[in-house]
Amino acid sequence: MAAKTTARFRTGFTLTVGTLLVIFYLLSLTAALEKAPTYDESLHLFAGYSHLKWGDFRVNPEHPPLAKALAALPLLVINIDTSGIPPLQRNVVQSAKDFGWVLAARFVLDNRGQQNLFLYPKLVMIGLAAVLGVFVFLWARELFGIAAGIIALALYCFDPNILAHSAIIHTDIPFTLCFFAGSYFYWRTAQRLTWGNLFGTSLFFALSAVVKFSFLVILPVWILLGILQVFSARPHQSQITSPELTYKPGQKMALQLVILGSALIAAYLSIWAAYGFRFDAFGGAIDQLRIGRLVTKESWLSVLAILNAKYFMLPEAWLYGLLDAIRASDRESYLLGQIYLHGTWLYFPVAFVVKTPFPTMVALLVAIVLVVRRRSPSQADLYLLLPAIIFFSLAVCSKFNIGLRHILPIYPFLFVWIGGTVAKVWASRSRTARWGVSLLGIWLLISTLRISPDYLAFFNELAGGPGSGHTILVDSNLDWGQDLKGLRNWMSDHGISRIQLAYFGTLDPAYYGIEADPLPGTLTVQSRPKLESTPAPSHIAISATYLKGLYLWNRDQYASFRQQKPVAIIGHSIWVFRLNP
Numbered sequence: 001m002a003a004k005t006t007a008r009f010r011t012g013f014t015l016t017v018g019t020l021l022v023i024f025y026l027l028s029l030t031a032a033l034e035k036a037p038t039y040d041e042s043l044h045l046f047a048g049y050s051h052l053k054w055g056d057f058r059v060n061p062e063h064p065p066l067a068k069a070l071a072a073l074p075l076l077v078i079n080i081d082t083s084g085i086p087p088l089q090r091n092v093v094q095s096a097k098d099f100g101w102v103l104a105a106r107f108v109l110d111n112r113g114q115q116n117l118f119l120y121p122k123l124v125m126i127g128l129a130a131v132l133g134v135f136v137f138l139w140a141r142e143l144f145g146i147a148a149g150i151i152a153l154a155l156y157c158f159d160p161n162i163l164a165h166s167a168i169i170h171t172d173i174p175f176t177l178c179f180f181a182g183s184y185f186y187w188r189t190a191q192r193l194t195w196g197n198l199f200g201t202s203l204f205f206a207l208s209a210v211v212k213f214s215f216l217v218i219l220p221v222w223i224l225l226g227i228l229q230v231f232s233a234r235p236h237q238s239q240i241t242s243p244e245l246t247y248k249p250g251q252k253m254a255l256q257l258v259i260l261g262s263a264l265i266a267a268y269l270s271i272w273a274a275y276g277f278r279f280d281a282f283g284g285a286i287d288q289l290r291i292g293r294l295v296t297k298e299s300w301l302s303v304l305a306i307l308n309a310k311y312f313m314l315p316e317a318w319l320y321g322l323l324d325a326i327r328a329s330d331r332e333s334y335l336l337g338q339i340y341l342h343g344t345w346l347y348f349p350v351a352f353v354v355k356t357p358f359p360t361m362v363a364l365l366v367a368i369v370l371v372v373r374r375r376s377p378s379q380a381d382l383y384l385l386l387p388a389i390i391f392f393s394l395a396v397c398s399k400f401n402i403g404l405r406h407i408l409p410i411y412p413f414l415f416v417w418i419g420g421t422v423a424k425v426w427a428s429r430s431r432t433a434r435w436g437v438s439l440l441g442i443w444l445l446i447s448t449l450r451i452s453p454d455y456l457a458f459f460n461e462l463a464g465g466p467g468s469g470h471t472i473l474v475d476s477n478l479d480w481g482q483d484l485k486g487l488r489n490w491m492s493d494h495g496i497s498r499i500q501l502a503y504f505g506t507l508d509p510a511y512y513g514i515e516a517d518p519l520p521g522t523l524t525v526q527s528r529p530k531l532e533s534t535p536a537p538s539h540i541a542i543s544a545t546y547l548k549g550l551y552l553w554n555r556d557q558y559a560s561f562r563q564q565k566p567v568a569i570i571g572h573s574i575w576v577f578r579l580n581p
Helices: 002-034 041-054 066-077 087-091 099-110 119-144 146-157 160-166 172-191 195-209 213-230 249-274 299-311 316-327 347-355 358-374 379-397 410-427 431-451 466-471 484-493
Strands: 236-238 242-246 333-335 338-340 499-502 516-518 539-543 568-570 574-578
Touching (some): 002 119, 002 146, 002 160, 041 066, 066 172, 119 146, 119 160, 119 172, 119 379, 119 410, 146 431, 172 195, 172 249, 172 379, 172 410, 195 213, 195 249, 213 249, 213 316, 236 249, 333 347, 410 431, 484 568, 484 574
Parallel strands (some): 499 516, 499 539
Antiparallel strands (some): 333 338, 539 574, 568 574
16 A cells, blocks of 8 residues: 555656656747747857868857757758858858858858758757756755755746746757756765766766856855865765775775866866867967967966967867957946946846746745755755856856856756755645745746746846836846837738848847848848839837947937837837837
């Protein structure tokens, strides 16, 4: 009888986990089908295709190649037109990094008849996001039990920010997966060092090194956790060396060095493997990425570049990307109605408060109160909170303030921690507590379904909802070029054949058949001869980012429209006004 009950229980929670993941996949897929590719997706897709098809790593070197190559993998088995990108451009012109944007736009526009150009790559990205969800469940279950695992997974699956980025061809979700899964296996090595746990730790750290240059943040996180492990009273067991428990700090330190050393060696090998064990970014050309122009200010970077060119320590494109990421870490940003030329420390705290679902915020506050009352954080608290706190703190100190997506890696850690807290509250059997948990769960579900498929534009009730989001944040928090398809549909529904357009995106409007007069900010690669017989557009569409003046030479380019009432707002990101009403 007990065996039957156990079997039913396992079947029940397996179905629950499977159902949550299926719902997550469908919600992500629906958004992918209804939304246009965001600002960076054309470039990332073309870069991944060029990595796989031509072995060319000069396009988009500011990101390592793995995530882009995985996304582009399906393109190798469908009919892709590359006639608009002649060999001369592939072999020579791309040596100027910025020209990759032009080639990417041409590549996408030439293949606009291929309906699955973006869909198949997005399916790959959603798959990676689903794998991340599995790890969220696994870690929460191992720490706090099955109920906590299901709660943590539900928080993950119905979080609008996760859903917004799950289908985007970018490095944010893949890096979050590598950081979180690697930390999960690192935690397991702290309990028991086995070949499996060591392999998992090394594998995901190695993958993170070829997904995003933010992987360097993982090292101080793990080193700090390792130091705490060394000087704690908790023993360490290594089934690799001896079945006996290890209590001495020196022995535990040696085990930590083995773990970190294995991860670093694996990362070094993966970097070379990702670039085909080749130093040159493409073929045998010399100095084609012009690393020298990136290292004119910081002397230590100059030394690193010179040594690498002499001794071939790292692939040229990987080091170029790392130096470029360091050089470009200072960007202008928009926050609460003001443009900051060099960022502000308030950016990520405000972004976290206004874009995290309110029910999740409440549950997080409850978890903080409970751990403060307990006064002594557990090992689980440390392994979940320290990575989130360190990553968030480094983001706050940075000047790269362009979107919540840059602190996306903290969320899975918080979901697991909150899942454990909510499970304990539910287990208390307090009727009030259970009603509160149920109310928050329903609230989260409703708020997520209401914003569908405009997940990228989600702002919580504290911020006034997505309708008020543009007064707080723009760029990839709200307006990342995702509503070009929605604009096309609106124009069709209202019988508008041509429009003036200031569009914050890199996809040529012609991709969706939009006849537009491009205004400052709009990028196009298809020439548009002006015909005298064509009537002047009656409407103008302006992306929220440009409406606020961000990324424009003339901040007041569209200032006259800021006080006007739009005739339509497409997906909360594109504002449409009537000209000369």
